[in-house]
Each structure stands twice: as C-alpha cells, then as structure tokens.
Amino acid sequence: MADDPNPGISRRGFLKGVGGGLLGSAALGEGLIGAQVAAAAGPEAIRGLQTIQLSINGAARPVLVEPRTTLLAALRDQLQLTGAKEVCDRGQCGACTVLVDGEAVLACMILALDARGHEIITVEGLAQGEQLSPVQQAFVEHDALMCGFCTPGLVMASTALLRHNPSPTAEEIRLGVSGNLCRCGTYPKVFAAVEDAARRMTGGG
Ligand code: FES
Ligand code: FES
Structure with a gap:
C-alpha cells in the first residue's frame, strides 16, 4: 500500500509476531520476545525511544533510551561510564551498585526512565581530580x-x-x-x- 506508514508490516503480521513471541516465552525468555516484537514492528514508535536527561556525577547528561533500558545500560552503553559492572544483570551480585540520592542502588534493577530527577553518583564521580575518595x-x-x-x-x-x-x-x-x-x-x-x-x-x- 502506497500510504502504509509501515511498509512490509501488516497488522496481521505484527500480531502474529507478538503471538509467536508469547507462545515461545516459556522456553525462550523475554529477550527473544522483545527481539521478535522489535523485528516485527521495527519502528521507534514500538520501542518508545526517547531522549531523557539524567543527573550523573553532578552533570546533566542526555541519554537515548527505550522504556526497558536499565540505568546500568544507559551508563555503560550510552555514557561510557563502565565503572558499574554488568555481571548478573538481575540484582544478585552488587557489581553494578551506584548511588541514587545517596542510597546504594543496583543499576541493573532500575529503569533509566525512573532515574530521572534523581542524583546519580557512579564510581567515576567519587574522586576529586586525582584525589581518591x-x-x-x-x-x-x-x-x-x-x-x-x-x-x-x-x-x-x-x-x-x-x-x-x-x-x-x-x-x-x-x-x-x-x-x-x-x-x-x-x-x-x-x-x-x-x-x-x-x-x-x-x-x-
Ligand atoms: S549486575 Fe549483578 S546486581 Fe546488577
Ligand atoms: S571478584 Fe575479583 S576482586 Fe572481587
């Protein structure tokens, strides 16, 4: 269709992709569902990509995130703040700990969207120049x-x-x-x- 905003993706095809993902979820996990949805739907409208501002180590930093993007992913992949480590990515190891409003928080367990409006300190923000904390x-x-x-x-x-x-x-x-x-x-x-x-x-x- 000439005026189809998503050429190549029919409503039927999209729903089929989602349905297939749901059926496979028990065996294959949510990551594959997300991939199938993204593959079927493609455009940013589904992913909800948006640029937000996060306060990191005292500076406002713009990051482009999806609703599912964790603070850890935003720090590491968008801002190259790789001090917080991704190890378990499920809140069990503490390797990704950062401070959010002065509290220790697991960055893999908080969405970047939910970190808006909070003061985030990463390990990179502790030292004053060459002076370690x-x-x-x-x-x-x-x-x-x-x-x-x-x-x-x-x-x-x-x-x-x-x-x-x-x-x-x-x-x-x-x-x-x-x-x-x-x-x-x-x-x-x-x-x-x-x-x-x-x-x-x-x-x-
Ligand atoms: S990476 Fe293990 S708790 Fe976040
Ligand atoms: S895991 Fe190697 S120093 Fe802690």
Whole structure:
C-alpha cells in the first residue's frame, strides 16, 4: 500500500509476531520476545525511544533510551561510564551498585526512565581530580581487590554505608556490603579498608 506508514508490516503480521513471541516465552525468555516484537514492528514508535536527561556525577547528561533500558545500560552503553559492572544483570551480585540520592542502588534493577530527577553518583564521580575518595584510598592501601571486577560495587556500597553510619561496627560493615559478591574472596581486606576509611573520615587516624 502506497500510504502504509509501515511498509512490509501488516497488522496481521505484527500480531502474529507478538503471538509467536508469547507462545515461545516459556522456553525462550523475554529477550527473544522483545527481539521478535522489535523485528516485527521495527519502528521507534514500538520501542518508545526517547531522549531523557539524567543527573550523573553532578552533570546533566542526555541519554537515548527505550522504556526497558536499565540505568546500568544507559551508563555503560550510552555514557561510557563502565565503572558499574554488568555481571548478573538481575540484582544478585552488587557489581553494578551506584548511588541514587545517596542510597546504594543496583543499576541493573532500575529503569533509566525512573532515574530521572534523581542524583546519580557512579564510581567515576567519587574522586576529586586525582584525589581518591577516602574509601577508594583505603581500598588501594589495603590491597582490597584482586581481579577488581566487584570493586567498584563494593566501593559504592561502602561509601553509602559510611554516609549513613560513619562509625560502623565490624558486623555493620559486613552487613553493609553483604549484597556485593566477590569471587576472589577479598572480603577480609574489604572489611579492613572500610574500617580504616571510617576512622579517617571521622578524624580518627
Ligand atoms: S549486575 Fe546488577 S546486581 Fe549483578
Ligand atoms: S576482586 Fe575479583 S571478584 Fe572481587
């Protein structure tokens, strides 16, 4: 049809694509459904692409997102802020931890759209120029990392902990970073680093 806004995609074909995706969802998962919908429907009207502004590390940053785009994807893929790591992508490892209005938040579990209007701090935003934050400095001095993949998340979780509780007990430190998994087993050094950072931040040494 000459005036068809989506040449090559009939309503019937589109619904068939969606239906096929739904039937296959149990076996193949939501990702494939999304891909089928996108393939069938194609245009941005379905994906809902839009440019939004996010406040990242004190600056307004435009990002082009779909409704399903996570904050983590926006940070890493759009803004090249790759400090927050994508490991499990399902809220279980803590590698993607950032601060949202001062709270530790898993960036893989929040939509970019829902991050609008909030102050987001990533690990890239902690240092002042060459000056590492007290938590970062303590991690370095205590050698609290091996492969380093979990480290940004641990640093952000520790930073959030010390903002809320400047003098945590050993137990509170363990609890504060309990959502962050480290397969290299750096926990003892992480705990020591957080204790040390707390001492320094409260003027204790
Ligand atoms: S990548 Fe977000 S919790 Fe694992
Ligand atoms: S340092 Fe390797 S996963 Fe934690």
